[in-house]
Amino acid sequence: MTRIVAISGSRREASTTRAALSVALDAAGDAGAETDLIDLGAVDLPLYHPDEDVQGDSEALTRRVREADGVLAGSPVYRGSYSSTFKNFHDFCGSDEYANTAVGLLATAGGGSYGGTLEHLRSTFRNVHAWTVPHEVGIEGASRAVETGENPAIVDDDVRRRTETLARVVVEHAERLRK
Numbered sequence: 348m349t350r351i352v353a354i355s356g357s358r359r360e361a362s363t364t365r366a367a368l369s370v371a372l373d374a375a376g377d378a379g380a381e382t383d384l385i386d387l388g389a390v391d392l393p394l395y396h397p398d399e400d401v402q403g404d405s406e407a408l409t410r411r412v413r414e415a416d417g418v419l420a421g422s423p424v425y426r427g428s429y430s431s432t433f434k435n436f437h438d439f440c441g442s443d444e445y446a447n448t449a450v451g452l453l454a455t456a457g458g459g460s461y462g463g464t465l466e467h468l469r470s471t472f473r474n475v476h477a478w479t480v481p482h483e484v485g486i487e488g489a490s491r492a493v494e495t496g497e498n499p500a501i502v503d504d505d506v507r508r509r510t511e512t513l514a515r516v517v518v519e520h521a522e523r524l525r526k
């Protein structure tokens with residue numbers, strides 16, 4: 348079965364990024380994939396240190412990415428780029444994790460500008476040989492567009508449709524690239 352893992356780069360309890368990724372994972376499940384969520388706000392992952400092979404949960408987390416056929420990568424817009432939380436985990440990963448992996452990108456913004464975040468995510472994923480799909484999702488005014496809590500939802504219909512399409516495109520390409 349095709350495996351899709353979502354990685355949420357926010358540490359907030361009421362994270363709109365994690366909520367939007369949950370909606371995407373539901374769509375991936377409906378498209379026939381096995382799904383998994385890595386919430387970087389709920390893991391033990393110290394600041395990456397190049398002299399250490401394994402730190403905290405790093406081995407188990409990188410294995411989950413390595414075993415995935417597709418990844419949904421989500422980050423809040425922080426200072427026009429992606430979050431340090433996301434980058435820290437990304438530094439534990441490399442082409443062993445991402446070669447032959449389809450990756451869909453999602454950014455949540457407090458305001459209306461997410462282009463830089465998607466661009467920076469795209470280039471760093473290309474650097475580790477991931478196949479980033481051309482369909483991407485940026486969510487402006489994320490606190491209004493996304494509901495967090497027990498039943499995460501995207502209340503803006505257009506954004507919800509784009510997010511579900513992102514998931515379906517990643518599943519489709521993950522199936523093609525399957526290791």
Ligand SMILES: Cc1cc2nc3c(=O)[nH]c(=O)nc-3n(C[C@H](O)[C@H](O)[C@H](O)COP(=O)(O)O)c2cc1C
Nearest residue numbers: 357362363364423424425426427455456457458489
């Ligand atoms: C340190 C920091 C920097 C931020 N920088 C931006 C920014 O440059 N542009 C923007 O639109 N929103 C910015 N925001 C707002 C977040 O992108 C927004 O609240 C996002 O939805 C948070 O995602 P989360 O709910 O998953 O934590 C920033 C928030 C923080 C905490």
